[in-house]
Amino acid sequence: MDFLPENNDLVSIGVSVFCGSLVGLEREYRNKSAGFRTIVLICLGATAFTIASSYGIGSDDRIAANIITGIGFIGAGVIFKDKFSVMGLTTAAVIWMVAGIGMAAGIGYYGLALSLAVITVIILSVFNKVENAMERLFLTRTLFVVFQDMDINNLEELKRQLDKHHIKYARKTISKRSRRLSVVFELTTDRKTLQQFNNEMMNLAYIEEFYYNS
Structure with a gap:
């Protein structure tokens, strides 16, 4: 029985927390319902399940599929719909994306995880300015x-x-x-x-x- 995590798992955890922090800081800055801690924990949770699944007997893609299902419930919780509009869709999409980043970190694709985190922050910040510019017209x-x-x-x-x-x-x-x-x-x-x-x-x-x- 080994009580100490493998070095590559520690790296995965570190990359996951870092990537989640990048996206989480942007969400916290904009005062969204899923802020810094929530985003980091979602990313880390996806990484944890991915790592755990790699040590299971007869491990397959069912763990990954269940992660996506679970994230769907969290994402649905931040969506608010009234009679004429729907709010929270971007936050739900961010939660879904962060889970994917966490899974990439969990399987050791650190470059992919970091790239996706940076791209996500760029989309959330730069593209928001594009939307504001379009609203002027x-x-x-x-x-x-x-x-x-x-x-x-x-x-x-x-x-x-x-x-x-x-x-x-x-x-x-x-x-x-x-x-x-x-x-x-x-x-x-x-x-x-x-x-x-x-x-x-x-x-x-x-x-x-x-x-x-x-």
């Missing part, structure tokens, strides 16, 4: 509006405001909310125009409240 948002009363003319006036700003819109729902008219729109425009429209809505007396769900 093309932006889709879900707008929730609650009017002061049930007067349908107020809805028509809001539509005229949207047309004035050349904002494309589609009405999703219309309902009664505490004796007030409530409407949901999907808007398509650029960021600058949307900000101008928001500033104007602040001064519209017939609007009780409004908010967005991206």
Whole structure:
């Protein structure tokens, strides 16, 4: 019975923690639900199971498959879906990716694990700037509006405001909310125009409240 880990296993663990830390720091910096410790532990856990599977009798790919299944449950826990949007998909994808990095470290593909960690951080940081740049030109948002009363003319006036700003819109729902008219729109425009429209809505007396769900 050997109580001491093999040297190559210690290297795998070290690489796993380092790779998980690279990705985890980026997630912690952006204040995501799966932050530094969570990402490191997911990466290390995948490495641990991969290492353990290599010492099992008749070891095969079932351990790796079960790791992916288990990671799927964790990823599903960070996804939030309401009636009009889904949030947390990027975080779930990061968890899935980090598990793959941990498995690569566990089987001794250190170069692959390090490369994937660096590429993941680049995608999360640099590509985020690309998305922000695209939003300046093309932006889709879900707008929730609650009017002061049930007067349908107020809805028509809001539509005229949207047309004035050349904002494309589609009405999703219309309902009664505490004796007030409530409407949901999907808007398509650029960021600058949307900000101008928001500033104007602040001064519209017939609007009780409004908010967005991206």
